[in-house]
Amino acid sequence: MDINVSTIIFTIINFIILLLVLRHFFFDKVKNIIQERRVEIEDKMTKADEDLEKARLFKVENERILKSAKDEGKGITESYKQKADKIYNEIVQDANKEASIIMDRAKLEVEREKQKAEAEIKKQVVDLAVMLSEKALEESIDEEKHRKLINDFIAKVGI
DSSP: OOOOHHHHHHHHHHHHHHHHHHIIIIIHHHHHHHHHHHHHHHHHHHHHHHHHHHHHHHHHHHHHHHHHHHHHHHHHHHHHHHHHHHHHHHHHHHHHHHHHHHHHHHHHHHHHHHHHHHHHHHHHHHHHHHHHHHHHHTSOOOHHHHHHHHHHHHHHHTO
16 A cells, blocks of 8 residues: 555645635534524523423412312301301291290180180089079079079189
């Protein structure tokens, strides 16, 4: 293998010239493009980190709001339960009062009926006594006087 030094030197010079030409026309542009790409990627990474942090904050806030809503819902439910219990107790009290009033009226009515029946029985006893005494005496006596005597007798006996 035959190595020619002039060819090697000429090739090295050509390579250096090519490198200088490429550097002058292309390397700066490529470097700028690479730099822009790097900045763009860093911006996107920063934005992604910011978005991730925002998402985490939103998640925490949403969890807090959800917990607050659950607590509020429990409070509302408890409030309505207490109101329902209060209304239930009022209804039961009203029903008990009404039942008591009805019982009192019924007792009063029974007492009136009893007194009415006693008065009717007394009247019938008096009438029977008058009829018996008339039959026994077989004469007509003063009915008014006789009724008075029988009523006095009944009052003493306690019928």
